[in-house]
Amino acid sequence: MEEIQSQSDNYRSSSSSASSPASRVPSSNFFYLRKPGSLRQPISFEDSPEWEDTDVEVRVEEGGDSINAATTPASPSLSKLNSGSLPSPPLPEGAAVARKIAGASVVWKDLTVTIKGKRRYSDKVVKSSNGYALPGTMTVIMGPAKSGKSTLLRAIAGRLPHSARMYGEVFVNGAKSEMPYGSYGFVERETTLIGSLTVREYLYYSALLQLPGFFCQRKNVVEDAIHAMSLSDYANKLIGGHCYMKGLPCGERRRVRIARELVMRPHVLFIDEPLYHLDSVSALLMMVTLKKLASTGCTLLFTINQSSTEVFGLFDRICLLSNGNTLFFGETLACLQHFSNAGFPCPIMQSPSDHFLRAINTDFDRIIAMCKSWQVSQTKLQLYCSHGLN
Numbered sequence: 533m534e535e536i537q538s539q540s541d542n543y544r545s546s547s548s549s550a551s552s553p554a555s556r557v558p559s560s561n562f563f564y565l566r567k568p569g570s571l572r573q574p575i576s577f578e579d580s581p582e583w584e585d586t587d588v589e590v591r592v593e594e595g596g597d598s599i600n601a602a603t604t605p606a607s608p609s610l611s612k613l614n615s616g617s618l619p620s621p622p623l624p625e626g627a628a629v630a631r632k633i634a635g636a637s638v639v640w641k642d643l644t645v646t647i648k649g650k651r652r653y654s655d656k657v658v659k660s661s662n663g664y665a666l667p668g669t670m671t672v673i674m675g676p677a678k679s680g681k682s683t684l685l686r687a688i689a690g691r692l693p694h695s696a697r698m699y700g701e702v703f704v705n706g707a708k709s710e711m712p713y714g715s716y717g718f719v720e721r722e723t724t725l726i727g728s729l730t731v732r733e734y735l736y737y738s739a740l741l742q743l744p745g746f747f748c749q750r751k752n753v754v755e756d757a758i759h760a761m762s763l764s765d766y767a768n769k770l771i772g773g774h775c776y777m778k779g780l781p782c783g784e785r786r787r788v789r790i791a792r793e794l795v796m797r798p799h800v801l802f803i804d805e806p807l808y809h810l811d812s813v814s815a816l817l818m819m820v821t822l823k824k825l826a827s828t829g830c831t832l833l834f835t836i837n838q839s840s841t842e843v844f845g846l847f848d849r850i851c852l853l854s855n856g857n858t859l860f861f862g863e864t865l866a867c868l869q870h871f872s873n874a875g876f877p878c879p880i881m882q883s884p885s886d887h888f889l890r891a892i893n894t895d896f897d898r899i900i901a902m903c904k905s906w907q908v909s910q911t912k913l914q915l916y917c918s919h920g921l922n
């Protein structure tokens with residue numbers, strides 16, 4: 533599984549060419565409302581944070597960067613949350629316990645997608661892709677433009693449009709079943725934010741809409757999301773961006789979109805192009821924030837076009853696509869080794885992601901050939917002019 537590779541030149545591409553809230557099953561780890569008569573196996577989230585933690589006082593540690601839940605010794609639900617069914621030893625008063633978000637392992641097997649155009653189904657947009665994403669890790673789907681990244685992400689998340697057909701299987705925690713409402717978040721590339729609200733108001737409003745009525749920890753959940761996305765400095769600022777009102781910077785707006793999904797405390801988070809239109813500093817901040825989020829246990833799976841070396845170093849696994857083909861799936865270091873073995877070692881001064889894209893994208897060859905012919909014609913012109921003048 534670790535290495536799903538193909539070195540064929542044919543694969544080099546050319547870019548030019550949620551259901552209704554499920555009822556909770558009390559004191560169980562199944563976040564799945566079975567349909568009557570359904571034979572599907574429920575998905576088990578072993579360490580699911582329970583939504584009934586009304587006695588957990590969640591607060592943000594001053595100067596701290598992680599999501600923390602402060603609790604008193606007499607907090608049965610949190611002690612259960614931290615240590616399964618065993619009671620946890622009493623904690624010193626005021627001690628902060630890192631909240632564990634139960635991630636879920638997601639495996640996709642032989643995933644193929646076709647999309648219906650005006651008349652017929654297209655050729656395969658994604659072709660027999662295999663891979664997996666594990667809890668507490670960041671898995672990135674990378675590739676040139678139109679290589680099928682977003683389509684693969686949507687297929688794994690079960691959010692393909694009606695015009696698409698999917699073949700193959702997706703397993704969540706070993707169960708071949710759709711992820712239930714609230715267990716995953718999907719962040720689109722562009723979504724509308726309410727510009728007349730502050731970040732905190734907007735997230736609270738989202739929590740009111742998304743969380744079930746019995747859930748009475750909305751404020752804490754919102755504060756968690758703000759903290760997890762490093763939005764504390766912007767929490768009371770208007771989102772803006774409408775009429776003549778200047779909005780939040782692009783990176784912060786993107787983080788607000790992700791925070792909106794975090795209010796559901798998802799086990800798996802899918803993000804389509806989190807670095808879209810971000811400058812290098814905002815991109816690094818975004819990735820460091822996501823890495824922190826992954827370290828709490830959440831499973832992160834996202835698409836990306838290209839990245840800097842620093843950002844690339846934060847990824848755990850990479851799924852490299854070209855023309856819908858999975859050229860490589862595995863750990864990022866193994867990808868470097870794979871390209872090196874194939875005769876394309878990454879130059880020292882080049883970002884690995886740029887190097888991979890360059891190696892698999894025929895557009896680069898065409899552009900370089902165009903540059904060379906232009907340089908030759910320029911040299912000829914200069915020679916002609918100098919001879920003509922003489």
Ligand SMILES: Nc1ncnc2c1ncn2[C@@H]1O[C@H](COP(=O)(O)OP(=O)(O)OP(=O)(O)O)[C@@H](O)[C@H]1O
Nearest residue numbers: 647648649657676677678679680681682683684693
């Ligand atoms: N809803 C759709 N209807 C028709 N064709 C589609 C649809 N969605 C995607 N496609 C086609 O599938 C191919 C892959 O698109 P996709 O958006 O998955 O690629 P991508 O790698 O995410 O591209 P980009 O980085 O440019 O967003 C493209 O050729 C696109 O035209």
